[in-house]
Amino acid sequence: MSNLNLFAALRAAFPQDLDRVAIETDDGLNYSWRDLDRASAMVANLLDSLALPPESRVAVQVEKSVEALVLYLATLRAGHVFLPLNTAYQSAEIEYFIGNAEPAVVVCSPGQFGWVSKIAFTAGTRHVFTLGDDRTGSLLERASHMSDRHTPAVRRDEDLAAILYTSGTTGRSKGAMLTHGNLRSNAEVLKTYWGWRPDDVLIHALPIFHVHGLFVAMHGALINGSKMFWMSKFDPKLAINKFSEATVFMGVPTLYTRMLAEPTLSKQQASHMRLFISGSAPLLIETFNEWKDRTGHTILERYGMSETAMLTSNPCSADARYGGATERRGGTVGFPLPGVELRVMGDDGQAAQPGEIGGIQVRGPNIFKGYWRMPEKTAEEFTADGFFKTGDVGRIDERGYVNIVGRSKDLIISGGYNVYPAEIEGYINEMPGVAESAVIGVPHPDFGEVGVALLIAKPGAQVDSAQVLASLKSRLANFKIPKRCFVVGELPRNTMGKVQKNLLRDQHKGLFA
């Protein structure tokens, strides 16, 4: 049986000359392909030495570093399941993820060991390691005694490679289970569709705990044997500076608006670049047009999600399936990727006509296996004929381009991070003196959209909005904190008694104008 382990596919794409630079970091270090191979072998051997059951979860909450990437590769290589966690998550959030996923191994930053290990050991995790962003910590210390040779565990397409938690509109977060086959097929399709070349150099500017930075960007470079310039944290000046040595950039729209604010951004500075890709949140047409004016490049917008990896993309070059279309159309997310079936379904359960709006449903080799330990929830999200209901609302135009016009799920996307109003409202509603709350998304010049909280106090109670925000801040990841909070007399409701968030959004849309 051939080994369909995703690591094996990535490793097979490493260049012949393993001493070439694979990653250059923003603190001036160079890692060769051999370094990635040897270091991932050592960490995989460490995982093997723990004699974990197959498909054990390895939960990781660490700052971005090349060693964190190595840990990801090692987890695949050893045949276990990578579970990345946003570094902004605080103890209640981590407690839930660890309790739900029951990881065999937890890796955290050295400074967080105290509280993270307490949560992990309480939940029954036996191994807690540390990994700093400066090559410190017990993980690398232990791995340094291991062999630098390792044969990848044999995996099939349907075996789990990663679990990504995505919040739910109701209830708690769900772990989207992605398989080796899901991730490999998506990486291979993007390799061709985006015309990757071995001499491409990717500026890797995103965090590596979500689909965009972890899979789309990292797999893209690795499966092409292409070099990465690695930014530990996005810095618009440095990114622009690096355009002269790089060819591909991927970012959420906020990264583009922040670069547009830099006077050094120019056609000349961007002349070495081949491709600018945007996704994870809607790219405003103003940003798309301004980028073209300032750099001469047309941003390629694509669309995906944690459960599906990438679904659609504007063309990189002529797409024969759509009459040889080459146009990257601003305001659209392009065509379904080869192998992805995408349909728009009207409220009547029938496929919408071109131009008609409906719910976006998808099917293909990239679609996840289901939500971790939630078979009923999984069943609800799939149709009888196997399409996944994305919760996004859109239409397909007469030329085949997909437009996303909204979401049926109550979700705010802020700077590329998802914030679920229901989660924030749950916390606010439990605060003393609060009768009810509504969290809405409003336009924001930097983050695209941000959360704003409106609440009603109980009769006779005094609620201080600053205190509400401070209290949320002590419990939730910082990007989830509403940027404003207002105590109001009432919330608008429809005849069914449901809060009319569209009216609230309309009332507050100018807050950050």
Ligand code: MLC
């Ligand atoms: C930071 N802050 C945010 C925020 N990021 N607020 C709202 N939304 C965000 N996204 C707030 C912090 O709470 C803090 O507030 C202040 O901004 C500064 O924090 P920071 O950490 O210094 O911010 P910064 O480094 O500037 O981060 C901004 C950013 C980051 C845009 C670089 O958010 C980012 O990397 N976003 C990318 C997310 C991403 O990779 N998404 C892909 C998901 S995958 P205070 O008050 O505490 O000081 C996906 C699928 C797909 O969606 O299709 O790709």
Ligand code: AMP
């Ligand atoms: P996540 O759950 O973090 O993976 O976020 C996925 C969601 O991000 C999708 O369901 C969409 O709502 C949104 N999204 C991703 N890419 C785009 C895009 N290019 N335009 C609009 N929304 C997007």
